[in-house]
Amino acid sequence: MDALSLHNPVFATYAQAASVMILKAVGMSWLTVIRMMQVGGGFRAPEDLRATPLNPVPRPGQLAPDERVERIRRIHLNDLENLPFFLVAGLLYVFSSPSLRVARWLFWSYVVTRLAHFVAYLTAQAHDVRAALWTVGSLILIYMAIASLAAALIQ
């Protein structure tokens, strides 16, 4: 059977987890937009001070950083540092022919800890909570990359 086929349950699990993580990352962009509209600021481009239907009454302070927007940007950057590598490491890991049981644990633990990391960061939990949740995902990522490397080396 092909490794990359939705009939391979390991790949199907990967495809599910990867789709959820992609939606999560895209959601951060939308959350940034929502916060910028709520706050009426946190913009970055000078031309955003021109009056438009979405910003009818501009004011100079709109280009200043706003913590409610910056918080979402920090969460987003953390996603950019993690998710693209999970998306490719997970795909390569499928080729190492892991057991379905282990693969499911790894993929869904990654998704759950990333979503919990988001909630912890959004609600400004103590640093150590955020760090612990990030660490689980990062260790899963390292494990999958090493398993993929090993499988590719011994072929």
Place this chain on the structure above:
Amino acid sequence: MDALSLHNPVFATYAQAASVMILKAVGMSWLTVIRMMQVGGGFRAPEDLRATPLNPVPRPGQLAPDERVERIRRIHLNDLENLPFFLVAGLLYVFSSPSLRVARWLFWSYVVTRLAHFVAYLTAQAHDVRAALWTVGSLILIYMAIASLAAALIQ
């Protein structure tokens, strides 16, 4: 037929669109370099103030942000927030066996609106133009991720 084969026209379309988007992203790095050399500044590392063949006469202000460089960096960051996820979502979407007609529309609309977003941002068009172009691409990305998730769940 294998989903991932250039003989599959949906995958071939994906491979074309993905290659163009990769070249676009890499082009942002080069555009940053070009702008930094034109401006003679916008550098970020303290060691960039040492005299070298590429920077024969350093001056302290070279580490200050320069809007002509920062604009390219903002466009680049917007790419980092979008393109890696398009690249993987598009690949997963191929496995959902979409019609070639729909897949072509989605892939090329994504490419065209991202290139238009670049032109709008580079030329400092009003925020709403940029936002509208970004929104089309983001909705395509969300649609592809949901279609991929659905296809992986029903297998």
Place this chain on the structure above:
Amino acid sequence: MDALSLHNPVFATYAQAASVMILKAVGMSWLTVIRMMQVGGGFRAPEDLRATPLNPVPRPGQLAPDERVERIRRIHLNDLENLPFFLVAGLLYVFSSPSLRVARWLFWSYVVTRLAHFVAYLTAQAHDVRAALWTVGSLILIYMAIASLAAALIQ
């Protein structure tokens, strides 16, 4: 033979190079954590000033940028601008059926110049050294994307 199989030596080479690059990127996150703990600062979230087991005696300056941490963040951002695109361009390049000899040269030259770029940036070598190493990787990336585009267009 399937293009995407570890029995295809071009894909196996890609999988090895990709895994190493993923581990490199994840390593940047850990290096940021290590530096923040060494420095006892360079934090970004306001809640990181709360006393926790990992930060028992907070002080206000911990949120100020610290060059030893910022240097790692700049290296990391450079990875985010390059590695996700290499990971996908490399995968697409496998479908263009390159010779194993050429593919090995490209994949490993990319890995070696990226690791050398890291060392050059970490040790604050002159800008031109860093630029030269980055340029090699970027040209490899451009070559692979163009080869993939050409292969997808002529099918």
